Amino acid sequence: MTTNGAAKAAIAVTIVVGGLAASGGAIAAAGSSRSAALQSNRVAAMVTGRSAVSEMAIYADDRPDVFARAASMRDALGFAKGATRKGRHVADGLQNSTYDEVAEVDAAGQPLSLAQFDGSGRLLAAVRFDAPSRNGSGISGDEAVKTAQRGLTSAGYAPNGRARAQANEAAGGWDVHWDRAQGGFRVRGDELSVHVWQDGRIQSVARVEHELAAAPARTIAQDQARSVVTTRCGSWFQGNDSGFSVQSMELEWVGPNAAFDPAKMDLATEPYRLAWVANVKPSGRAADSLRLVTLYVDAADGSVIGGDVVE
C-alpha cells in the first residue's frame, strides 16, 4: 500500500473515532473535513431492504433432475468437474427471476462454473470462471460459430437460423448469437448466445426467451408508426432547441417498459408485443445528453409502449 493508501486506511478509522482523534494531528483533521464535505453531499438511499436475493440450498438427493441436467451441461460444454457441487434455488428480486443453480466448486470453495435452469428445467445460463489459455493465435469467427453450434447441439439446444459472430474486445474470442424470431420478426434481446474464447473453448452459454402475446390480427403500417414517432419526438425535442431524425423502423417483438414513464416502473412484467421499433437520433441540445432514443410503437394500436436510450 502507498503512503497515500495508508493515510486513507487510517482515515477510514479516523472518521469513526471522530473527535477522539485529536492526537492524530493534521491528517485526522483532514479526514474529518473530508468526511464533513461528503456528508453534505450525501443523499438518502432510495431502495429499501438489502439485496432482495433469497436462496435455499438444494441437494442432489432432493433434486436429482437439476443436478443431472447440470452435469450434462457441464460435460457438453467441456467445463471441469469440481471437488464438490453446490446447488441452490434462488428467488432473485434484482433480476426478477427464479432459478435453480448448480455450481462446480473447487477444494477451496470457489466456483469453477455454474449452470442455471428455469422452473421448467430449461437452461438460462452456463458460465465457467477460469481464464482462457494464452496459447495459440486465436480462432476465426467461422470456427467460433462451429464450436458454439457443436456445444449447443451437444447440450440439447441446437440453434436455428443464421449465427452472428462478433469479436469480443474485452474478453477476447467471439460472441456468437442466434437471435430468436417469431412469425418472421426478431424478438428483441431473446437469443441463444455463446461466448467462445480465443483458445476455442466455450466460456458461457445463455438462452433468453420471453413470453410473447398473441400476434395482432392486423398491424399498423410503417408510415402510420413513423407518424406516431414523429409526433412524439416533435413534442419532446422541438421545444428544447433540439431536432431529430428517424434512422430506422423495424417490426420486432418487444417488452413494454417504463423507459419514458417512471410511473410504470413497478408494474408487473408483461408479455412481449409486436411493435414498430424506431431508432431516433437527436440533434441540437438533446444530443449533448442522448446519443440515441429507441421507441416501441405497438403494432396493433399505435401506442408508445416503451423504449430505450443511449446516453
Next chain:
Amino acid sequence: MKRAQVLLVSFLLAVTSLGALAPSVMAYDAAAWTNSDSFTTRCLGFSDSYPSQLNSLARTQLAALGYSPIGGAIGPSFTRTAFLNAVWPDWAVYVHSHGDNYWAASGRPNIDSAFLQDPGSTSCSSFSRDVVRSSAVKAAAWTAPYNLIVMSTCYLGSSSSTMPGAFNVEKVKNSTENEFYLGYVYSTYDSSMLRFEKAFWSYLSGGSRTVSQAFAYASGIGGYSAPDASDPFQANWWGNPNYNGRPG
C-alpha cells in the same frame, strides 16, 4: 517526505490505539453519483427512468458489500467540484452519466476520458461546462487506492479509456491489489446497463464470490440489446481476478 512518513507512523499508532476502543467500527466510504437532470422532461421532453434505477441499485449493493457511508448524489449535487472534493477518501465509486474518450488538451492522439456532471436543475448538459476529465480525477485521487470502480457510462471500459488510471487501477487482468474497475466498451443502451448491473450485483451478493466471477456471470447471461452492429454490448474490467469486492 521522510518527516511525513514519521508523522504518518505516529498517527497510525495513535489511531490504532483509538481503534482498539472500537475495533469493529470502520468507515469505508463509497459514493454513487448519477447525472439525472440531463435526462428529464425539461431537457429531453421526457423523463428517462433508468438513471434513478441504476443509482438506487448501486447504492444498495455497495452498502450490502460493507461500504459505509454511501455518499455521492443523484441530480444537481453531482457537480465536478463535489465529485473531486469527495473522491479521495472513497474506496468505491459508481458513476452513471454520459461518458466518452475525448481528446486530451494536448491534442490527438492523446485521450483524456471523461464523464459529465449533472447540469443542475436549471440547465441541460454542456460538454464544455460539465466535463469531468480523468486527468482531474487523477489529480484529486493522487495515489490513493480504490477497491471498486463502476463507470456506468458509454465507452469508459474501452481499451483506450484513461479512466482506470485516474483511480490508480492498472489496465491488467492479473492485479494482486484489492481493486476492480468495470466499464462498458461501446455505446450502450441503458436497459442493457441495468440488466448487466442487476446480474453483476446479484451474483456478487451471493457470498464467497469474486468480482470477476460476477462480471463473467453478468456477461454470460446474454439478452443484451445493442444500438447497432458496430456497438455490440460489451462490458470490460481490469484489476484483480481474485478480489471479492469487499472494502479494505
